[in-house]
Amino acid sequence: MRPVTPETSAEGAPDDGISRRRLLGTAGAVGATGLVLGAAGGAASYAAAEEKPTALATVGSTGIAFHGRPHQAGITEPQQAHGHLVAFDLAPGAGRKEAAALMRRWSVLAGELMAGRPAGDSDTGVALDAGPSSLTVTFGFGRSFFDRTSLVAQRPPGLDPLPSFSSDRLDARRSGGDLWVQIGANDALVAFHALRTIQKAAGEAAGVRWQMNGFNRSPGATARPMTARNLMGQVDGTGNPKPSEPDFDQRVFVPSGGDHPWLAGGSYAVVRRIRMLLDDWEKLPLHQQEKVIGRRKSDGAPLTGGTETTELALDATGPDGKLVIPDNAHARISAPEQNGGAAMLRRPFSFHDGIGPDGTPDAGLLFICWQADPLRGFVPVQRKLDRGDALSPFIRHEASGLFAVPGGPRKGEYVGQRLLEA
Amino acid sequence: MRPVTPETSAEGAPDDGISRRRLLGTAGAVGATGLVLGAAGGAASYAAAEEKPTALATVGSTGIAFHGRPHQAGITEPQQAHGHLVAFDLAPGAGRKEAAALMRRWSVLAGELMAGRPAGDSDTGVALDAGPSSLTVTFGFGRSFFDRTSLVAQRPPGLDPLPSFSSDRLDARRSGGDLWVQIGANDALVAFHALRTIQKAAGEAAGVRWQMNGFNRSPGATARPMTARNLMGQVDGTGNPKPSEPDFDQRVFVPSGGDHPWLAGGSYAVVRRIRMLLDDWEKLPLHQQEKVIGRRKSDGAPLTGGTETTELALDATGPDGKLVIPDNAHARISAPEQNGGAAMLRRPFSFHDGIGPDGTPDAGLLFICWQADPLRGFVPVQRKLDRGDALSPFIRHEASGLFAVPGGPRKGEYVGQRLLEA
Numbered sequence: 046m047r048p049v050t051p052e053t054s055a056e057g058a059p060d061d062g063i064s065r066r067r068l069l070g071t072a073g074a075v076g077a078t079g080l081v082l083g084a085a086g087g088a089a090s091y092a093a094a095e096e097k098p099t100a101l102a103t104v105g106s107t108g109i110a111f112h113g114r115p116h117q118a119g120i121t122e123p124q125q126a127h128g129h130l131v132a133f134d135l136a137p138g139a140g141r142k143e144a145a146a147l148m149r150r151w152s153v154l155a156g157e158l159m160a161g162r163p164a165g166d167s168d169t170g171v172a173l174d175a176g177p178s179s180l181t182v183t184f185g186f187g188r189s190f191f192d193r194t195s196l197v198a199q200r201p202p203g204l205d206p207l208p209s210f211s212s213d214r215l216d217a218r219r220s221g222g223d224l225w226v227q228i229g230a231n232d233a234l235v236a237f238h239a240l241r242t243i244q245k246a247a248g249e250a251a252g253v254r255w256q257m258n259g260f261n262r263s264p265g266a267t268a269r270p271m272t273a274r275n276l277m278g279q280v281d282g283t284g285n286p287k288p289s290e291p292d293f294d295q296r297v298f299v300p301s302g303g304d305h306p307w308l309a310g311g312s313y314a315v316v317r318r319i320r321m322l323l324d325d326w327e328k329l330p331l332h333q334q335e336k337v338i339g340r341r342k343s344d345g346a347p348l349t350g351g352t353e354t355t356e357l358a359l360d361a362t363g364p365d366g367k368l369v370i371p372d373n374a375h376a377r378i379s380a381p382e383q384n385g386g387a388a389m390l391r392r393p394f395s396f397h398d399g400i401g402p403d404g405t406p407d408a409g410l411l412f413i414c415w416q417a418d419p420l421r422g423f424v425p426v427q428r429k430l431d432r433g434d435a436l437s438p439f440i441r442h443e444a445s446g447l448f449a450v451p452g453g454p455r456k457g458e459y460v461g462q463r464l465l466e467a
Numbered sequence: 468m469r470p471v472t473p474e475t476s477a478e479g480a481p482d483d484g485i486s487r488r489r490l491l492g493t494a495g496a497v498g499a500t501g502l503v504l505g506a507a508g509g510a511a512s513y514a515a516a517e518e519k520p521t522a523l524a525t526v527g528s529t530g531i532a533f534h535g536r537p538h539q540a541g542i543t544e545p546q547q548a549h550g551h552l553v554a555f556d557l558a559p560g561a562g563r564k565e566a567a568a569l570m571r572r573w574s575v576l577a578g579e580l581m582a583g584r585p586a587g588d589s590d591t592g593v594a595l596d597a598g599p600s601s602l603t604v605t606f607g608f609g610r611s612f613f614d615r616t617s618l619v620a621q622r623p624p625g626l627d628p629l630p631s632f633s634s635d636r637l638d639a640r641r642s643g644g645d646l647w648v649q650i651g652a653n654d655a656l657v658a659f660h661a662l663r664t665i666q667k668a669a670g671e672a673a674g675v676r677w678q679m680n681g682f683n684r685s686p687g688a689t690a691r692p693m694t695a696r697n698l699m700g701q702v703d704g705t706g707n708p709k710p711s712e713p714d715f716d717q718r719v720f721v722p723s724g725g726d727h728p729w730l731a732g733g734s735y736a737v738v739r740r741i742r743m744l745l746d747d748w749e750k751l752p753l754h755q756q757e758k759v760i761g762r763r764k765s766d767g768a769p770l771t772g773g774t775e776t777t778e779l780a781l782d783a784t785g786p787d788g789k790l791v792i793p794d795n796a797h798a799r800i801s802a803p804e805q806n807g808g809a810a811m812l813r814r815p816f817s818f819h820d821g822i823g824p825d826g827t828p829d830a831g832l833l834f835i836c837w838q839a840d841p842l843r844g845f846v847p848v849q850r851k852l853d854r855g856d857a858l859s860p861f862i863r864h865e866a867s868g869l870f871a872v873p874g875g876p877r878k879g880e881y882v883g884q885r886l887l888e889a
Contacts (some may be wrong), residue, residue, distance in 0.1 A: 104687030126548075126655065126685065131822070169749055170700030170764050175688040232688035233548065234696060237819055241745070241828065256822040263548065263685060265526030266597040266654035274656060278592030323663070327591055342592050397659055398820070400553070400678040406663065 104231050104264055105176030111156040114453035115310045116298060117460065118159065119183030120392065120415050121288055124273060125229035127236040128259040128394035130316060130411060131244065132187070132222025132446060133251035141194040144224075145465040147250040148184065151226075152459035154246055155182035155239075164242040172238035178231045182239055184460045185225040185314055185448030193223055199464055201305045203313050203419055204449055210431040212442060219255040219318060219444035227314070227413065229394075231264055255444070257318060259394025259411040272345060272353060276395050276408050277326055277439070279338055280345030283353050284380065286388050296388050296422070297415050299452075307464035310452025312415045315389075315423040318396070318444035321409035326439045337435040339374030347376065359383075373435040379426050389414040389422035409440065419447060526653050526686055527598030533578040536875035537732045538720060539882065540581065541605035542814065542837050543710055546695060547651035549658040550681040550816035552738060552833060553666065554609070554644025554868060555673040563616040566646075567887040569672040570606065573648075574881035576668055577604035577661075586664040594660035600653045602661055606882045607647040607736055607870030615645055621886055623727045625735050625840055626871055632853040634864060641677040641740060641866035649736070649835065651816075653686055677866070679740060681816025681833040694767060694775060698817050698830050699748055699861070701760055702767025705775050706802065708810050718810050718844070719837050721874075729886035732874025734837045737811075737845040740818070740866035743831035748861045759857040761796030769798065781805075795857040801848050811836040811844035831862065841869060 109118045135144060154164050161177035163170075191200035226243055230236035244253060261273055275281040286293050301309035326334070331342060339357065340347055349358035349369045359377060361369045370377050381388045392415060397408040416422025430437070454460050531540045557566060576586050583599035585592075613622035648665055652658035666675060683695055697703040708715050723731035748756070753764060761779065762769055771780035771791050781799055783791045792799050803810045814837060819830040838844025852859070876882050 104685055105689055127682075167749070169745075171696065171698055173700065173765065174693055174696060175684060176690075178685070178688050232685045233682040233817070234684050234698075235688065237698060237817075237830070244822070244826075244828075245749070253822050253826055258819060258821060260549075260655040262597060262656050263526055263600070263654045265687070266600050266657065267527055268598075271596055274593065274596060276593055276656075276659060278595065323591075327589070327667070343595065395655070395659075397680060399680060400666070400675050404666075404675055408659070 105178050107179045107231070108161055108177040109159055109179055109181055111152070111159045111182070112454050112456045112458070116312065117183045117450055117453050119181035119227050119229055120297070120312060120390070120450070122179065122181055122229075123264075123270070124261045124392055124394070125179050125181070125236075126231045126261055126263045127229065127233045128261070128411065129226075129228040129236055129240040129256065130259070130394075130413075131226050131228070131240060131256040132254040133224040133226070133247055134254045135190070135193045135223045135251050136249055139193070139250050141196065141465060143250045144190070144194050145459075145462075147224075147247065148461045148465065149459040150246050150248075151182075151184065151243060152454055154242055155184075155460075158182060158239050158242060164238075164246075169238065169241060171241070172232075172235045175232050175235050178235040180230040180235055180239055181228070182243065183227040183314075183450060185227075185450040186461065186464075187222050187225060187446065187448050189221065190223040194465070196464065199305060199307065199467070201308055201449060203299075204447060207315070207419065207445060207447055208424065208428065210427060210442065212431055212437050212440075213445070214441050214443055215445050216443055219257075221446055222254040222448075224251060225314070225316070225446060225448040257396060257411055257444075258398075259396045261394055273393075275393075275410055276321055276323065276397070277334075278342055280340065280342075280353060281393070281410075282391055283340075283345050284376075284388075285390055296417055297390050299417050307461075307467060308449055308451060312417065312450050313419050313422070314446075314448045314450050315412075315414050315416075315419060316444075316446040316448070317410075317412040317442050319410045319412050320407070320441045320443050322405075322439050322441065323408060324405050336371055337375060337439070339370040339376035348374075371435065373433045375430070375434050375436040378429050378434050384425050384429060387421055387425045389416040389426070391415075415450075527600050529601045529653070530583055530599040531581055531601055531603055533574070533581045533604070534876050534878045534880070538734065539605045539872060539875050541603035541649050541651055542719070542734060542812070542872070544601065544603055544651075545686075545692070546683045546814055546816070547601050547603070547658075548653045548683050548685045549651065549655045550683070550833065551648075551650040551658055551662040551678065552681070552816075552835075553648050553650070553662060553678040554676040555646040555648070555669055556676045557612070557615045557645045557673050558671055561615070561672050563618065563887060565672045566612070566616050567881075567884075569646075569669065570883045570887060571881040572668050572670075573604075573606065573665060574876055576664055577606075577882075580604060580661050580664060586660075586668075591660065591663065593663070594654075594657045597654050597657050600657040602652040602657050603650070604661055604665065605649040605736075605872060607649075607872040608883065608886075609644050609647060609868065609870050611643065612645040616887070618886065621727060621729065621889065623730055623871060625721075625842070626869060629737070629841065629867060629869055630846065630850065632849060632864065634853055634859050634862075635867070636863050636865055637867050638865055641679075643868055644676040644870075646673060647736070647738070647868060647870040679818060679833055679866075680820075681818045683816055695815075697815075697832055698743055698745065698819070699756075700764055702762065702764075702775060703815070703832075704813055705762075705767050706798075706810075707812055718839055719812050721839050729883075729889060730871055730873060734839065734872050735841050735844070736868075736870045736872050737834075737836050737838075737841060738866075738868040738870070739832075739834040739864050741832045741834050742829070742863040742865050744827070744861050744863065745830060746827050758793055759797060759861070761792040761798035770796075793857065795855045797852070797856050797858040800851050800856050806847050806851060809843055809847045811838040811848070813837075837872075 159180050188204040191197050228239045272280050272282045286296050299308045299311045345353040347357045349361045363369050392413050394411040396411050400406050581602050610626040613619050650661045694702050694704045708718050721730045721733045767775040769779045771783045785791050816833040818833050822828050873883050
């Protein structure tokens with residue numbers, strides 16, 4: 046059992062096992078500064094937790110609820126420091142029944158893990174000691190899932206295959222998949238433990254198709270929460286829709302009342318493994334890199350001035366009469382106002398799978414974007430980028446996936462139940 | 468420029484560029500709670516740092532000195548959350564002169580990076596915003612380095628090849644190397660930035676031979692600092708010598724007055740990529756896993772009772788008359804008292820390079836141990852483990868390296884200068 050800080054916990058109470066209240070009542074103590082000073086019962090290793098309290102403990106103690114939310118966790122929560130993406134294919138012979146049983150098993154486990162509880166009697170212990178560490182486990186269905194489960198009539202048009210883009214160099218073995226699981230946590234062992242638990246629980250029903258590891262900046266590495274930076278050194282995510290904006294939900298989440306009620310409150314995830322050709326990129330002088338992007342590298346502000354959040358002055362020209370933000374600058378082409386308002390919530394992880402025999406790093410971005418409709422989010426923007434983005438020579442799309450991610454499960458429900466038991 | 472908290476900084480002041488004092492004088496402000504409330508000059512992205520101070524900022528602001536210490540950093544400091552190990556071979560034609568120039572370049576860069584400063588004009592910006600985040604960069608020389616630099620007479624016997632062990636399944640392409648660099652940091656982007664900077668600075672002098680990525684628990688994931696856990700779920704590192712013990716230095720560091728004065732204050736690093744056969748391991752019930760190790764999984768206490776730090780009662784028997792800690796238990800065989808006092812400072816990272824086509828994770832331990840003499844540290848213990856460790860069926864040594872790590876550079880000195888300019 047691991048400690049949970051109440052003020053940082055998401056809405057929704059744990060729905061089984063020891064309640065969060067009891068957990069805190071018996072063992073937890075939250076001081077004025079928000080430190081976790083006490084310890085939750087059970088593990089002897091916590092007995093002396095109060096000896097050396099640390100302001101950092103909130104990294105571990107932050108828990109996010111799995112059940113009882115309109116949307117699954119892992120979409121609007123802050124990006125975690127560690128991520129695992131894994132796609133499964135249903136086993137030969139497995140169909141709707143096996144898929145339903147699998148989603149039920151997975152949902153129970155995700156609820157336990159996200160609350161910081163062990164995954165049953167056979168828990169490996171890898172996540173012991175740590176708190177839930179903002180763990181999220183998010184489930185999605187690929188296009189092929191509906192064939193395998195004889196639910197083609199329930200397949201939404203949003204899962205129609207993405208168009209091909211001229212810059213695609215896709216590896217089919219690392220693309221697609223019947224089922225997709227996104228795992229994020231602020232502790233590497235908590236994330237690994239969740240991945241391993243989910244994989245083992247697939248049992249005979251499904252096998253791993255592909256798996257990727259990613260990361261983001263650690264909480265507390267910067268003096269205040271900041272927009273992420275990618276491995277090219279660019280501030281990345283400035284243009285994201287904000288939950289405070291009135292059309293945020295409309296852009297990101299599938300409304301109720303549509304043709305596919307099982308997907309109400311859900312979203313579509315587009316997943317791309319985008320390799321960065323860092324050797325080429327880093328040969329560009331800073332001012333050329335900034336022209337490619339259209340923003341300053343230091344702080345992400347538009348080249349036309351201001352701060353990171355200042356709008357791009359797309360028509361502004363310099364003393365030479367040329368556009369300050371060039372015609373083919375990445376920020377210009379991907380700006381919502383240049384795409385009929387198309388917007389997606391980008392929530393990526395960086396990846397680095399080592400240095401290849403040629404000395405170049407196998408590194409880049411595990412691009413994940415969320416939208417209510419891929420045809421109003423990723424597709425139009427990527428189509429435009431594909432035609433004339435100055436960044437294109439420095440990146441390569443190596444894998445691709447598109448998944449329908451159901452809404453959040455109610456208490457006692459499993460993800461996809463409204464589809465699989467309709 | 469990034470903020471540095473003075474009370475968490477290691478000894479030694481930055482030796483060039485803007486001094487830490489000036490940095491704090493002009494911009495930093497440390498509140499009563501130790502939070503970094505101010506911001507260091509330069510980056511606009513810090514301008515509003517005081518808007519939303521966070522207790523977590525000490526993760527980023529902790530800096531460790533590169534120069535002016537008896538030993539290199541990265542040996543006795545707490546394990547960081549992210550690690551990169553990289554080995555280089557000198558380029559064909561490169562010798563002592565090129566090696567000296569390279570070590571000089573690398574040492575300057577390591578000093579800058581560890582202080583949280585950019586790596587010169589061509590810095591990629593990937594580590595912008597974050598503080599030094601406990602970055603350490605540690606350099607070592609492999610046996611072949613001395614052939615390449617015509618310094619065979621200076622090669623210590625401690626670099627004699629490790630013996631072969633029956634359980635070795637070593638991949639030569641991922642073993643050895645003329646030069647070895649260990650990078651650790653509590654932020655993934657800071658660590659990646661350092662790796663990339665070091666790699667690029669190798670220039671024409673040396674090329675990457677192999678590179679591995681690892682991780683440990685995040686600071687703050689547990690309510691107090693705890694001994695690490697590995698991917699088998701075991702508390703790992705309990706038996707480490709402690710800096711407070713009178714023979715710590717004698718065990719870990721090469722004394723002055725020996726045959727190789729250039730190595731005084733240095734140490735030897737044994738590096739092993741130890742794959743864990745997790746599918747097999749996790750099939751063992753908990754009580755059998757605990758017999759294999761000789762310790763409780765929950766808290767690392769010996770099976771003979773007590774807490775993690777209680778000594779093993781190696782002679783204790785149970786009601787059945789058998790030893791409680793079995794003859795072949797890992798903790799028994801590796802105990803210093805069973806190895807003539809042989810001890811090493813283990814400071815590993817876990818690794819996880821994804822899931823292979825057979826569904827098994829390519830995961831385990833980047834084992835790194837430090838000792839004054841491999842023949843009094845790693846070798847006798849590993850020899851004994853090789854003969855009868857109950858853990859052997861569940862692990863596989865896949866790569867190996869042995870490196871002589873010089874003492875800490877004085878101000879203005881570079882690592883290895885006492886060897887290369889003797």
